[in-house]
Amino acid sequence: xxxxxxxxxxxxxxxxxxxxxxxxxxxxxxxxxxxxxxxxxxxxxxxxxxxxxxxxxxxxxxxxxxxxxxxxxxxxxxxxxxxxxxxxxxxxxxxxxxxxxxxxxxxxxxxxxxxxxxxxxxxxxxxxxxxxxxxxxxxxxxxxxxxxxxxxxxxxxxxxxxxxxxxxxxxxxxxxxxxxxxxx
Numbered sequence: 295x296x297x298x299x300x301x302x303x304x305x306x307x308x309x310x311x312x313x314x315x316x317x318x319x320x321x322x323x324x325x326x327x328x329x330x331x332x333x334x335x336x337x338x339x340x341x342x343x344x345x346x347x348x349x350x351x352x353x354x355x356x357x358x359x360x361x362x363x364x365x366x367x368x369x370x371x372x373x374x375x376x377x378x379x380x381x382x383x384x385x386x387x388x389x390x391x392x393x394x395x396x397x398x399x400x401x402x403x404x405x406x407x408x409x410x411x412x413x414x415x416x417x418x419x420x421x422x423x424x425x426x427x428x429x430x431x432x433x434x435x436x437x438x439x440x441x442x443x444x445x446x447x448x449x450x451x452x453x454x455x456x457x458x459x460x461x462x463x464x465x466x467x468x469x470x471x472x473x474x475x476x477x478x
Contacts, residue, residue, distance in 0.1 A: 296453060303328070350435055353432045368468075405440070
């Protein structure tokens with residue numbers, strides 16, 4: 295259950311109301327966006343995620359981008375974001391809990407996990423492995439997206455943003471991260 299009240303669309307005013315109407319016309323209203331629209335500045339800042347996603351997808355491809363985003367969100371333990379990417383993995387024909395990855399996808403998964411667990415411990419070996427597939431400019435896109443994804447994970451998790459109705463049937467596919475349990 296959300297930790298903040300959710301304004302109804304008719305309560306939004308000004309730029310937030312206009313943004314809501316645009317989202318509604320495009321069929322892109324989500325619980326997260328409704329929460330963010332309560333502060334238009336927050337909403338605008340977080341909507342940069344879509345630009346970052348577009349760059350990531352162009353750089354690594356849809357499948358690898360989805361696998362990477364899934365690894366960040368599930369490692370971070372964000373139920374809402376994890377379920378979005380579980381849905382996307384299923385749309386790609388992948389079993390979210392059991393799918394084979396290529397070498398670059400495996401490296402992206404490892405990077406996503408390590409960025410969440412301790413970004414100061416991302417190894418030179420991991421980055422060198424990624425350099426077999428990506429340039430420095432592309433690594434900036436990849437890491438930039440991971441940072442944006444973490445911010446989104448944190449926003450949703452801290453405020454307990456409710457899972458969108460379309461994702462509720464997928465809740466059994468979410469496997470909560472357990473790595474934090476060993477941190478003292």
